[in-house]
Amino acid sequence: MLLIPARRELSALIKQQKMMWCQRLAWLLRGSCGRRWPRSVAALARGHHTAPRSLRCAWQLHGDHLELRYGNTLMRLDFVWLRDHCRSASCYNAKTNQRSLDTASVDLAIRPQAVRVDESTLFLTWPDGHVTRYGLEWLLKNSYEGQKKQVMHPRILWNAEIYRQAQVPSVDCRSFLETDEGLKEFLQNFLLYGIAFVENVAPTKEDTEILAERISIIRETIYGRMWYFTSDFSRGDTAYTKLALDRHTDTTYFQEPCGIQVFHCLKHEGTGGRTLLVDGFHAAEQVLRRAPEHFELLSRVPLKHEYVENVGGCHNHMIGVGPVLNVYPWNNELYLIRYNNYDRAVINTVPHDVVRRWYHAHRALTTELRRPENELWVKLKPGKALFVDNWRVLHGREAFTGYRQLCGCYLTRDDVLNTARLLGLQA
Numbered sequence: 001m002l003l004i005p006a007r008r009e010l011s012a013l014i015k016q017q018k019m020m021w022c023q024r025l026a027w028l029l030r031g032s033c034g035r036r037w038p039r040s041v042a043a044l045a046r047g048h049h050t051a052p053r054s055l056r057c058a059w060q061l062h063g064d065h066l067e068l069r070y071g072n073t074l075m076r077l078d079f080v081w082l083r084d085h086c087r088s089a090s091c092y093n094a095k096t097n098q099r100s101l102d103t104a105s106v107d108l109a110i111r112p113q114a115v116r117v118d119e120s121t122l123f124l125t126w127p128d129g130h131v132t133r134y135g136l137e138w139l140l141k142n143s144y145e146g147q148k149k150q151v152m153h154p155r156i157l158w159n160a161e162i163y164r165q166a167q168v169p170s171v172d173c174r175s176f177l178e179t180d181e182g183l184k185e186f187l188q189n190f191l192l193y194g195i196a197f198v199e200n201v202a203p204t205k206e207d208t209e210i211l212a213e214r215i216s217i218i219r220e221t222i223y224g225r226m227w228y229f230t231s232d233f234s235r236g237d238t239a240y241t242k243l244a245l246d247r248h249t250d251t252t253y254f255q256e257p258c259g260i261q262v263f264h265c266l267k268h269e270g271t272g273g274r275t276l277l278v279d280g281f282h283a284a285e286q287v288l289r290r291a292p293e294h295f296e297l298l299s300r301v302p303l304k305h306e307y308v309e310n311v312g313g314c315h316n317h318m319i320g321v322g323p324v325l326n327v328y329p330w331n332n333e334l335y336l337i338r339y340n341n342y343d344r345a346v347i348n349t350v351p352h353d354v355v356r357r358w359y360h361a362h363r364a365l366t367t368e369l370r371r372p373e374n375e376l377w378v379k380l381k382p383g384k385a386l387f388v389d390n391w392r393v394l395h396g397r398e399a400f401t402g403y404r405q406l407c408g409c410y411l412t413r414d415d416v417l418n419t420a421r422l423l424g425l426q427a
């Protein structure tokens with residue numbers, strides 16, 4: 001997994017990266033007044049399939065791809081890919097941002113007939129005379145090599161100390177509901193930490209619903225749309241008791257676990273019942289550092305989680321399949337942790353020698369998840385709604401006494417990220 005800098009380091013890092021880019025440019029510009037390209041680049045520029053390099057750019061044609069060096073990134077761009085992503089008016093509808101080119105009509109042995117690069121653009125002429133242009137910056141951003149260097153979701157991994165030190169503010173309900181700034185601040189914190197609070201919410205199910213709808217579409221599940229629950233054992237799940245619940249993520253038994261969980265405690269007359277929050281990605285990163293083979297196994301072994309319910313009128317049988325750790329393969333960035341020891345089903349998806357190794361890996365992760373320094377304990381109170389990234393942050397609760405009523409809902413992840421992107425956030 002890529003390392004994520006602490007928040008205050010984030011802007012410094014961005015500045016530093018911009019500086020590095022300027023230095024790179026300066027170095028390249030020096031090349032124009034007398035200095036030669038490094039040998040490898042000069043070698044690239046030889047041969048009749050090769051055009052002389054412009055200042056910051058050099059390229060060479062290979063059997064099935066174009067090798068393009070721009071800045072200090074070496075990109076390998078497949079010919080079919082280059083044809084397929086053509087942004088010309090006949091290939092791409094810029095109004096709808098959709099491809100109009102029929103990819104299946106592209107000759108899989110296609111090669112450009114002519115290639116040219118100027119300061120900012122790559123020009124390709126195809127055998128049928130069609131011309132494709134790519135901005136070099138666009139390629140840098142959109143190529144595999146460019147993506148490999150980026151994270152999809154910038155995050156700040158935390159333990160209790162890091163989270164407390166960051167003093168992440170709760171957002172006021174009115175500012176959350178009525179201003180873009182309030183909403184954006186909330187979402188930025190939510191994206192960075194995987195948890196966020198809204199304060200001064202009226203302690204009702206209806207008001208909690210209004211909050212949820214501000215950022216997403218409510219995901220209706222077998223638990224309903226907005227749920228209310230107390231320790232009445234109305235459902236076949238220990239959430240509906242007074243028992244302590246160890247850290248877990250919810251709905252691991254769905255093929256796509258719910259993206260976000262909203263909790264709002266409407267009432268508690270009694271003791272205990274604090275909420276436990278643990279950053280699953282922070283724990284996973286510790287595993288990656290200490291024992292990468294465990295991380296690897298947890299990201300490769302598929303598991304089943306299951307929910308079998310036959311209580312009152314509720315009959316459900318859900319099965320979800322997937323590894324504990326889900327990473328993007330191109331940059332090894334974590335995007336989903338599925339961890340619920342209560343709901344984990346029979347392991348029968350891997351042979352016996354892998355089973356034992358998996359238990360070791362699971363133990364290593366559990367050890368990290370259970371370190372007291374990773375535990376953030378909060379007492380939910382009426383008026384304070386908690387949003388939890390159920391793909392990242394585990395929750396649990398302390399046993400309690402007395403009457404306790406919680407309401408909340410699940411949100412669809414796509415729609416939360418959609419709202420965040422529309423506000424200009426990287427999500």
Ligand SMILES: C[N+](C)(C)CCCC[C@H](N)C(=O)O
Pocket residue numbers: 223227229237238239248249250251252340342343
């Ligand atoms: C939140 N709500 C009370 C509605 C449901 C709780 C679901 C609990 C289940 N064991 C799981 O982890 O998915």
Ligand SMILES: O=C(O)CCC(=O)C(=O)O
Pocket residue numbers: 239245250275395396397406
């Ligand atoms: O009662 C609580 O605080 C949380 C229970 C729980 O894990 C859940 O509802 O998903």
Ligand SMILES: [Fe+2]
Pocket residue numbers: 239248249250395
């Ligand atoms: Fe839960």
